[in-house]
Amino acid sequence: xxxxxxxxxxxxxxxxxxxxxxxxxxxxxxxIGVEPSFLSKVERDEVPPPSEAKVVALARELGExxxxxxxxAGKVSSDLQQAIRKRPELFASLIRELKHMPDHAVLRIVxxxxxxxx
Amino acid sequence: MIELRKxxxxxxxxxxHRDAVLRIEFQRTLRIPDDGKNYPLPPGLGRFPVxxxxxxxxxxxxxxxxxxxxxxxxxxxxxxxxxxxxxxxxAVKVATGKIDAVTGKELRPDLARRPQNYLVTxxxxxxxxxxxxxxxxxxxxxxxLGAGYSAEEQITGEAEWGGLQLTVYPMTAEAYxxxxxxxxxxxxxxxxxxxxxxxxxxxxxxxxxxPGGRMRQEIFADPHHLEDWDQDHTARCFVHLxxxxxxxxxxxxxxxxxxxxxxxxxxxxxxxxxxxxxxxxAVAGSGILAKLKSVVQMGKEKGDVPVxxxxxxxxxxxxxxxxxxxxxxxxxxxx
Numbered sequence: 001x002x003x004x005x006x007x008x009x010x011x012x013x014x015x016x017x018x019x020x021x022x023x024x025x026x027x028x029x030x031x032i033g034v035e036p037s038f039l040s041k042v043e044r045d046e047v048p049p050p051s052e053a054k055v056v057a058l059a060r061e062l063g064e065x066x067x068x069x070x071x072x073a074g075k076v077s078s079d080l081q082q083a084i085r086k087r088p089e090l091f092a093s094l095i096r097e098l099k100h101m102p103d104h105a106v107l108r109i110v111x112x113x114x115x116x117x118x
Numbered sequence: 119m120i121e122l123r124k125x126x127x128x129x130x131x132x133x134x135h136r137d138a139v140l141r142i143e144f145q146r147t148l149r150i151p152d153d154g155k156n157y158p159l160p161p162g163l164g165r166f167p168v169x170x171x172x173x174x175x176x177x178x179x180x181x182x183x184x185x186x187x188x189x190x191x192x193x194x195x196x197x198x199x200x201x202x203x204x205x206x207x208x209a210v211k212v213a214t215g216k217i218d219a220v221t222g223k224e225l226r227p228d229l230a231r232r233p234q235n236y237l238v239t240x241x242x243x244x245x246x247x248x249x250x251x252x253x254x255x256x257x258x259x260x261x262x263l264g265a266g267y268s269a270e271e272q273i274t275g276e277a278e279w280g281g282l283q284l285t286v287y288p289m290t291a292e293a294y295x296x297x298x299x300x301x302x303x304x305x306x307x308x309x310x311x312x313x314x315x316x317x318x319x320x321x322x323x324x325x326x327x328x329p330g331g332r333m334r335q336e337i338f339a340d341p342h343h344l345e346d347w348d349q350d351h352t353a354r355c356f357v358h359l360x361x362x363x364x365x366x367x368x369x370x371x372x373x374x375x376x377x378x379x380x381x382x383x384x385x386x387x388x389x390x391x392x393x394x395x396x397x398x399x400a401v402a403g404s405g406i407l408a409k410l411k412s413v414v415q416m417g418k419e420k421g422d423v424p425v426x427x428x429x430x431x432x433x434x435x436x437x438x439x440x441x442x443x444x445x446x447x448x449x450x451x452x453x
Binding site: 103110111112113114115116117118 | 119120121122127132136170172183184185186187188216279283353354355356
């Protein structure tokens with residue numbers, strides 16, 4: 001499994017390129033608005049990951065979850081930052097409480113659509 | 119579990135498989151003429167806004183709160199289609215007023231094969247109406263519940279449920295691993311164009327879906343084994359249809375504008391769509407649903423004018439959508 005942001009992006013891009021030439025470094029860089037040489041350096045982890053907007057654009061192009069890619073880039077999306085800043089103590093303790101819980105238990109606290117009698 | 123995210127219902131089954139995620143959204147569209155002709159697929163005009171009924175518990179009928187689920191706004195005689203997005207296979211039952219939209223029979227909790235009472239995603243990318251003949255559906259059109267037009271009222275004689283009911287069954291993890299090794303991934307997508315305002319009249323708050331004009335759309339037969347579906351892990355959702363005229367009062371937000379008419383759309387030369395699967399076979403239509411009266415037919419009998427216009431149109435350019443594109447082929451979505 002890829003451990004770094006660059007490695008992950010490169011592996012995902014190369015996987016897409018196997019069936020689609022639009023996923024060359026040059027073409028992908030053009031679509032997200034960066035220089036091909038920069039994207040190439042990002043993939044080799046020679047430079048830090050790009051800005052939040054570029055990471056989100058990259059996620060969209062690669063069909064990846066933006067939050068997953070942002071986390072790999074060591075970033076937290078601005079809407080989440082805003083939510084945490086509003087109630088820092090609550091969210092900090094919530095995340096600490098949840099960090100060892102299995103996925104299905106964490107998903108239980110996401111607001112579900114309630115089913116009733118019908 | 120079901121989440122509501124950006125007007126999409128997201129069904130997840132992490133206990134079955136981490137990839138078991140299905141997104142369902144409700145697309146606004148134009149009402150095709152109800153004139154006996156078979157029309158191609160109309161466009162998607164963007165998602166209907168969807169809200170939890172619990173957030174407006176004091177302002178919706180108490181039985182909506184009993185049903186749970188979500189709600190969305192529709193004008194009288196407005197049409198809707200249901201869009202499915204998943205890379206994991208699901209069996210999906212779609213019912214209106216608890217009448218199965220594929221078989222015309224009362225909604226039941228299990229999956230059946232003869233006749234098939236469900237759709238299979240991802241091969242079935244969308245559903246626009248009631249399956250009346252092999253390869254032909256009658257479009258879902260909203261009418262006030264209690265006015266006698268809905269499929270539910272025509273079949274059961276009662277206006278008890280209204281709305282639209284979804285039940286989702288994921289494929290078992292074992293069957294998925296087998297399927298994945300032989301099937302390429304396929305995704306659906308849809309875009310949007312702006313709607314145009316137009317005044318319409320409507321009755322009560324609760325809407326039901328009724329059969330409208332005829333459209334070419336195949337409901338694909340299930341290519342899997344019945345035991346490939348995990349009937350121990352299901353999720354279901356009641357989607358209430360609120361009359362758009364009361365949506366603002368209930369939610370404090372404006373409903374979407376009325377979509378363009380088929381005539382306005384066709385005159386503008388905008389595209390219609392035909393979808394071709396990759397060798398799938400279609401199920402036969404339901405004899406029960408085929409006997410239902412369309413909204414216009416029922417209106418004539420009642421001496422009502424349930425739809426503001428119903429002129430025959432000649433669809434403009436038709437975009438062909440195909441499953442399983444060749445390498446380098448650009449995929450075009452339905453928009």
